[in-house]
Amino acid sequence: MRFFLYFVFLIFFFFTPSILFSETFFGEVSFVPDGDTIHLRKNFKKFKIRLSGIDCPEIRQLGGVSAKRRVKELIFKKKVKVVGKGYDRYGRVIGKVFFQGNIDLGLVLVSEGLCWWYKKYAKNNLSLSEAESKARKKKIGVWSHSNPLPPWKWRKLRRKKKIKDFLNF
Numbered sequence: 115m116r117f118f119l120y121f122v123f124l125i126f127f128f129f130t131p132s133i134l135f136s137e138t139f140f141g142e143v144s145f146v147p148d149g150d151t152i153h154l155r156k157n158f159k160k161f162k163i164r165l166s167g168i169d170c171p172e173i174r175q176l177g178g179v180s181a182k183r184r185v186k187e188l189i190f191k192k193k194v195k196v197v198g199k200g201y202d203r204y205g206r207v208i209g210k211v212f213f214q215g216n217i218d219l220g221l222v223l224v225s226e227g228l229c230w231w232y233k234k235y236a237k238n239n240l241s242l243s244e245a246e247s248k249a250r251k252k253k254i255g256v257w258s259h260s261n262p263l264p265p266w267k268w269r270k271l272r273r274k275k276k277i278k279d280f281l282n283f
Contacts (some may be wrong), residue, residue: 138197143189148173149181149229150220152189152211154196162206166199167236168220169265170229176263177256181228188222189213221245227255230264 141156149170154161171177189211198209211219223229224242227249231242249257256262263271 138195140193140195142193143191146182146186146190148178149185149223151206152185152194154194162204163196163211164202164204164206164208165220165223166208166210167232167239167242168224168229169232170223171256171265172268175265175268176259177228180255181223184223184226184228185219189219194219225249227252227257229256232266234266 139156141154141161143152144155144160145153147153150165150168152163152165154163170181173179173182192213195212196207196209197212198207200208202208213219218241220229221241224231224245225248231239231246233243236242249255
């Protein structure tokens with residue numbers, strides 16, 4: 115039994131990303147797949163980061179390309195700071211991303227109307243709540259459309275459509 119525990123500890127220690135042991139880390143943005151996910155290089159390792167507290171439109175959704183483009187303009191090939199909060203079910207680090215010192219990327223995106231404040235996962239984030247409220251009032255970004263569809267609802271509709279298409283096959 116002792117050998118087994120020792121073995122598990124060694125596996126965990128050597129194969130767990132180093133950022134698990136540190137909450138804040140820095141790296142260079144190497145890829146931007148969409149508005150709320152970035153890939154980061156740190157010490158020759160690659161990490162996928164999911165921005166916490168926000169949800170950007172999917173790439174195929176209205177506003178998705180704009181959100182991705184803006185993130186690339188702001189941070190692609192630049193050094194950023196990530197304050198990690200944990201991992202999601204896809205193994206991505208969930209965290210806040212800061213650039214040019216202390217500018218919160220998620221807050222910028224919400225302020226510019228490029229994404230939603232993800233209330234489900236950031237209930238108490240008053241700065242995101244206020245930023246979304248201001249963007250709605252200004253009718254900018256996704257809020258310039260008459261009835262914007264939140265990404266979580268869009269994904270749910272897409273899943274239902276795929277299941278329906280599959281059953282009709």
